[in-house]
Amino acid sequence: MTLTAQVLAAEASAVQVPVLELENLSVSYSDQHRKHRRVVHGVSLSIAPGEVVALVGESGSGKSTTAQAVIGLLAGNGRVDGGSIRLNGTDVAGWSQKRLESIRGAKISLIPQDPTSSLNPVITVGAQVEEVLRLHTRLPKAGRKQRVLELLERVGIPDPARRAQQYAHELSGGMKQRVLIAAAIALQPQLIIADEATSALDVTVQRRILDLIDDLRTEFGTAVLFVTHDLGVAADRADRIVVLKGGRIQEQGATAEVLDRPSSPYTRQLLADAPSISSGETRPLPSGGRGDAVEVRNLVQEFGAGRNLPAFRAVDDVSFSVPRGTTHAIVGESGSGKTTTARALAGFQRPTSGNIVIGGQNLAGLDAKGLRLFRQHVQLVYQNPFTSLDPRQTIARIIEEPLLNFDAVPRQRRHEAVRELLHRVSLPDSLLAKHPRELSGGQRQRVAIARALVLNPEVLILDEAVSALDVTVQSQILALLEELQRELDLSYVFITHDLAVVRQIADTVSVMSNGRQVEQGTVSDVFQNPQHQYTRELIHAIPGNRKARP
Incomplete structure (x- = not known):
């Protein structure tokens, strides 16, 4: 254990203090002109040992930025403008990267969203888990390798000796996420930040991963910060919920209280929109006889x-x-x-x-x-509208293109059809000259639907x-x-x-x-x-x- 980690542990044991405490945290990003734009505004929250807190909100709400600030992994153009980040009572907001490295993995760990991009494709998964042990312990090489196998087995990976020798592309999505969890718990950290850690997984795999994190929390008293847009996951797993919008907390409280008696209109809208915690009613079947x-x-x-x-x-x-x-x-x-x-x-x-x-x-x-x-x-609408839309084409050209592939349609009629469809999917004419990168995810998916409908x-x-x-x-x-x-x-x-x-x-x-x-x-x-x-x-x-x- 490093000297810094020992200091933090001693401070935590002396008085029962929150594992994590944010007070008036503010974060901004700079643009190409070095002008800073505030994206997190005065966020305050705390997490006790063994507690699970869910930080929920839409994309752009500031939840991932808040989590990245806690662990000192903001993008290069990001900075903490003010407030404190206390780990076991010690403010680490102004720490250097070198000093933060001494507690990453040892006292605080991150489970990122995308295991494919988070794992090195040219290094075996066993070697990647072992790296955490090499940096933070004095275990000999043989001891580290044995500990890797124990960790892979602990997170439910079958035949860990064989899997440890494999590369990321040889594992399923759920298996790769388990490897990241094995690395995150290698040193039994006091705080785990799970940043959308299960959002890309099938529901049964997601449940197994969440059960595993729950088991670790129970066994080691680990505090967990769930960063998620899924209120169903928050409802199932969190002791408390913190709702973010536009970088500001809308409300926070015990999970049951927030779900049953939300005080913020934004939270009420989130709850109404979440299919996983809706009434569970199915829509009535339409009348038959139409073939x-x-x-x-x-x-x-x-x-x-x-x-x-x-x-x-x-x-x-x-x-x-x-x-x-x-x-x-x-x-x-x-x-x-x-x-x-x-x-x-x-x-x-x-x-x-x-x-x-x-x-x-x-x-x-x-x-x-x-x-x-x-x-x-018959037309197909894909999962990811960003990769299914040609980034070089304007929105008008993307929607119009299928008309060019079949019988000739006069130019004026094509333009009219494009505008009609844009309005039908509730998008303004001002987007016609834009490119996909300039649109939000929801807008891009509406464009993909409009393109699919252009051929009737x-x-x-x-x-x-x-x-x-x-x-x-x-x-x-x-x-x-x-x-x-x-x-x-x-x-x-x-x-x-x-x-x-x-x-x-x-x-x-x-x-x-x-x-x-x-x-x-x-x-x-x-x-x-x-x-x-x-x-x-x-x-x-x-x-x-x-x-x-x-």
Whole structure:
């Protein structure tokens, strides 16, 4: 233990003080002209030993900046303008990076959001966990390697000796996040900051990760600061909630109190928008008798695995139908086959066997020209609107482009269609000349939806189309999709791992696991009376089911 860490520990043991205490913390970022803009305004909060505090808010609310200031990892153009950051009673706000390094990992650890970008791709995961031990302990090399295996086993990684020799790309998302947790707990820190640490994970993997953090808190008395936009996670796991907007605290208090009696209009809006802690009611099924927009029968999709190896069956005998004007959800964890099914529906790959009939057309009988024309009737909206929109094109050009790929449409009519669609997705004309980087995530997703609608399709396939959005923006996009469905008589196939969203927007659902459809039916029937154990596990893992911790 370093001298600085010893001082902090001695101060903590003398008097029971908060592990973390922020008082009037203010943070700003400078622009290219070195002009500073305040983004965190007088934030005050505290976390006691063994306590879990959730810092919640939308993107841009200042929650990640607050967390980065605590651990001294602000971007190069960021600075703490004022206030104190006390760890075990010692103000570290003015400490140098060298001095802060002595307590990072030892007394305070960070679990970042994206494990893929947080792990070094050219160093084994075992070596990356070992680095924490090398920097902060005097363990010999053999002792460090043994401790790495113990840590990997502790976080639930099977066959840790083999996994320790692997690289990040060889591990699943959940496995990579466990590696980061192993590094974070290596020295049993007094405070763990989890910055959106489970937001990109499937619900069952998310639950296992959160259970693990909970176990560590109970076992070691570790304090936890959850930075999240997911009020369901906060409701399940936090003792107290702090709500941020625009860098200012809107309210804070015991979890049950904030959830049951929110005092801030902003908090009330967040709660109303969060599907995971909504009433749980499913929407009523529309009246039948209008025929099916989509029919899938015995779909099989295989991919070649290489010489002398059997083909990999990604989708195995899947069947479902989508009544016209309704929404069918396909749910499951990563690797379940749901995105492969979506790509087959969009005509991007030919099924190995089975039939897909959309708008009366059987995809199996279409040649290349027929497939091209078919895509006028079926459009795909992707998960990440930033990567699916050409950064070099203006918004007007992005929306207009599909019209240029089919029958000639006069220029004036194209421009009129673009403006009509922009208004339909509630965006102003002023965005037409802008580029995707100048728009927010919600605005970009609205542009992606407008582009998909420009050809007047009958069916939209939405592949995790709201999973990357904050709850408030997500709620706005879901409301927009419902409005468009009513006005344009659209049929949706909604691909997602988020059952809380399914409960809100879908009429029928297929549950997939390992390429097979394990359950299918109306959302109401599947949620209220799940027949398969896997479905029950998915529903049980929805954040917010536990409401508040006892």
